Amino acid sequence: MPKIVDAEARRQEVVEAVFRIIASDGLERASLREVADEAGLAVGSVRHYFASSDELLVHSFAVVIDRIATRLEEAFAVVESLDQASADHDDAVLTLLGQFLPLDEELAVDACVWMAFRHAARIRPVLEEEAARSHRAVAAVVGRLVMRLMTDAGTGQERLVTEAERLLATLDGLCMHALLQPEWMTFEVCRDVLGAHLDSLVVSRPTVNVKAHRE
Numbered sequence: 001m002p003k004i005v006d007a008e009a010r011r012q013e014v015v016e017a018v019f020r021i022i023a024s025d026g027l028e029r030a031s032l033r034e035v036a037d038e039a040g041l042a043v044g045s046v047r048h049y050f051a052s053s054d055e056l057l058v059h060s061f062a063v064v065i066d067r068i069a070t071r072l073e074e075a076f077a078v079v080e081s082l083d084q085a086s087a088d089h090d091d092a093v094l095t096l097l098g099q100f101l102p103l104d105e106e107l108a109v110d111a112c113v114w115m116a117f118r119h120a121a122r123i124r125p126v127l128e129e130e131a132a133r134s135h136r137a138v139a140a141v142v143g144r145l146v147m148r149l150m151t152d153a154g155t156g157q158e159r160l161v162t163e164a165e166r167l168l169a170t171l172d173g174l175c176m177h178a179l180l181q182p183e184w185m186t187f188e189v190c191r192d193v194l195g196a197h198l199d200s201l202v203v204s205r206p207t208v209n210v211k212a213h214r215e
Helices: 007-025 032-039 041-048 055-078 087-098 107-118 125-149 156-182 186-201 210-214
Strands: none
Touching: 007 041, 007 055, 007 107, 032 041, 032 055, 055 087, 055 107, 055 125, 055 186, 087 125, 087 186, 107 125, 107 156, 125 156, 125 186, 156 186
């Protein structure tokens, strides 16, 4: 009797193999043959689910975007459920922003893969559409967060856009530093940097005392 294969589960196994290769050796090694070897499959089996390397990479990029976007939306829902004047709210904001950073093994793999695909999209047109979707998804959450935090009635649209871009740039920089220098950019350092950034952002509330929240 032929073995029944769950097609979606097998596709996910292949994607996870792509992620492992990118995290350890970079995007350039993620060919169909290398991915098949990593997944313990024949190349023909991988081709059954993905006709080409480009199709596999685009799908893998979409998967990591969806993972990150889902975590961000779930974390933002927690932020929205809390009183802005509470310490719990401040902790929830930091937890939300921490979803961008390689603060544990799962987040580190996703951050590494996400950054690799975003950089590759600059020279690989096939990835451009997903790269644009990635930016929209992340920018939407960051924009909503900035609007929530900057409750000063005098804050204009131009300032909100500027602050959203500044926060995005801070997150990108922290993510890159934490991936390249994990021995220095620890969880505590990342949280402190984010806390300092939020102190400069939040104009109508007391400052975010990150260290007090950890103690």
